[in-house]
Amino acid sequence: xxxxxxxxxxxxxxxxxxxxxxxxxxxxxxxxxxxxxxxxxxxxxxxxxxxxxxxxxxxxxxxxxxxxxxxxxxxxxxxxxxxxxxxxxxxxxx
Amino acid sequence: xxxxxxxxxxxxxxxxxxxxxxxxxxxxxxxxxxxxxxxxxxxxxxxxxxxxxxxxxxxxxxxxxxxxxxxxxxxxxxxxxxxxxxxxxxxxxxxxxxxxxxxxxxxxxxxxxxxxxxxxxxxxxxxxxxxxxxxxxxxxxxxxxxxxxxxxxxxxxxxxxxxxxxxxxxxxxxxxxxxxxxxxxxxxxxxxxxxxxxxxxxxxxxxxxxxxxxxxxxxxxxxxxxxxxxxxxxxxxxxxxxxxxxxxxxxxxxxxxxxxxxxxxxxxxxxxxxxxxxxxxxxxxxxxxxxxxxxxxxxxxxxxxxxxxxxxxxxxxx
Numbered sequence: 001x002x003x004x005x006x007x008x009x010x011x012x013x014x015x016x017x018x019x020x021x022x023x024x025x026x027x028x029x030x031x032x033x034x035x036x037x038x039x040x041x042x043x044x045x046x047x048x049x050x051x052x053x054x055x056x057x058x059x060x061x062x063x064x065x066x067x068x069x070x071x072x073x074x075x076x077x078x079x080x081x082x083x084x085x086x087x088x089x090x091x092x093x094x
Numbered sequence: 095x096x097x098x099x100x101x102x103x104x105x106x107x108x109x110x111x112x113x114x115x116x117x118x119x120x121x122x123x124x125x126x127x128x129x130x131x132x133x134x135x136x137x138x139x140x141x142x143x144x145x146x147x148x149x150x151x152x153x154x155x156x157x158x159x160x161x162x163x164x165x166x167x168x169x170x171x172x173x174x175x176x177x178x179x180x181x182x183x184x185x186x187x188x189x190x191x192x193x194x195x196x197x198x199x200x201x202x203x204x205x206x207x208x209x210x211x212x213x214x215x216x217x218x219x220x221x222x223x224x225x226x227x228x229x230x231x232x233x234x235x236x237x238x239x240x241x242x243x244x245x246x247x248x249x250x251x252x253x254x255x256x257x258x259x260x261x262x263x264x265x266x267x268x269x270x271x272x273x274x275x276x277x278x279x280x281x282x283x284x285x286x287x288x289x290x291x292x293x294x295x296x297x298x299x300x301x302x303x304x305x306x307x308x309x310x311x312x313x314x315x316x317x318x319x320x321x322x323x324x325x326x327x328x329x330x331x332x333x334x335x336x337x338x339x340x341x342x343x344x345x346x347x348x349x350x351x352x353x354x355x356x357x358x359x360x361x362x363x364x365x366x367x368x369x370x371x372x373x374x375x376x377x378x379x380x381x382x383x384x385x386x387x388x389x390x391x392x393x394x395x396x397x398x399x400x401x402x403x404x405x406x407x408x409x410x411x412x
Contacts (some may be wrong), residue, residue, distance in 0.1 A: 044167075
């Protein structure tokens with residue numbers, strides 16, 4: 001039997017109050033092993049207080065070739081930003 | 095895709111890199127960019143993995159518990175660094191298994207420095223100080239490389255590696271200030287590791303035809319000779335401080351250049367080791383192949399177990 005173990009993506013919360021962030025990936029035979037390997041590979045110096053692992057095949061990614069239709073529509077919507085709105089100078093903080 | 099379209103894409107791609115944009119795995123990239131990165135990154139990963147062998151040789155014989163935990167942690171880091179780099183390389187579409195096959199067949203190389211033996215404890219000091227010192231110089235330059243997963247792996251690796259060099263220098267310093275025998279041991283290790291460490295920066299610039307392309311893709315920020323000079327300039331004062339002598343009769347500070355001048359490097363030795371004729375090439379490759387072959391049943395069993403658990407869960411659910 002010649003087969004790579006499945007690939008897993010590793011997300012680590014570095015401390016409570018922060019979100020889990022993508023740290024990298026690794027191979028493991030199952031979820032438990034993926035967690036244990038993630039501990040050894042990505043948190044050898046107290047980098048985390050919580051780990052998520054998810055098999056890479058379950059992630060659906062957008063295709064960079066479709067970036068124009070995906071992301072450009074947001075570009076011309078300046079009215080979604082506070083600087084679009086003109087206020088009198090007397091108003092210091094709003 | 096038409097040739098013209100590819101030319102356009104290539105120009106757009108090069109402009110993105112020139113503009114300090116990062117390239118991510120799913121972005122379009124020229125085939126040569128992909129292949130060059132697979133080659134360089136996998137060889138970098140292999141170097142981390144093979145690099146565990148010369149040092150692993152001394153874990154059970156470290157002279158104190160303090161030295162032993164440090165060496166264990168360093169070797170474990172190298173395993174980790176190999177794994178970061180393997181998975182970063184996999185994002186380019188090569189499998190882990192293929193990379194390992196390329197290492198075992200000799201198609202992929204690893205850093206020649208690991209084909210030298212570690213015959214005394216002082217070698218562990220010299221490796222940390224010189225080999226990791228040289229590696230850090232190479233790797234810091236790569237933190238800003240254009241391929242995102244490679245750059246991110248390098249940032250983590252550089253952060254973790256500065257302790258490697260410090261623990262090595264501390265070993266050398268302790269030996270150099272010890273008994274005459276200990277000092278002689280440190281000097282002997284420096285004598286043997288100095289020149290191979292200088293070779294780690296690769297051939298002279300005039301013999302390094304890919305430099306221009308690598309600079310464009312930010313796989314290199316400085317040329318081999320510039321990095322080598324930087325290493326020498328930073329290392330000589332460190333040797334002076336612990337009263338060890340760099341084994342180069344031509345080594346001399348050049349006031350005008352603001353750099354140390356140094357003697358000729360034996361490139362014949364370098365190419366011999368690259369071609370597989372170094373002192374430990376066969377031993378290192380054999381150790382890797384054995385580890386892979388002897389671990390096969392474990393890999394298979396773990397996978398079989400996971401499949402069995404999955405089918406049990408399915409049965410329960412149905």
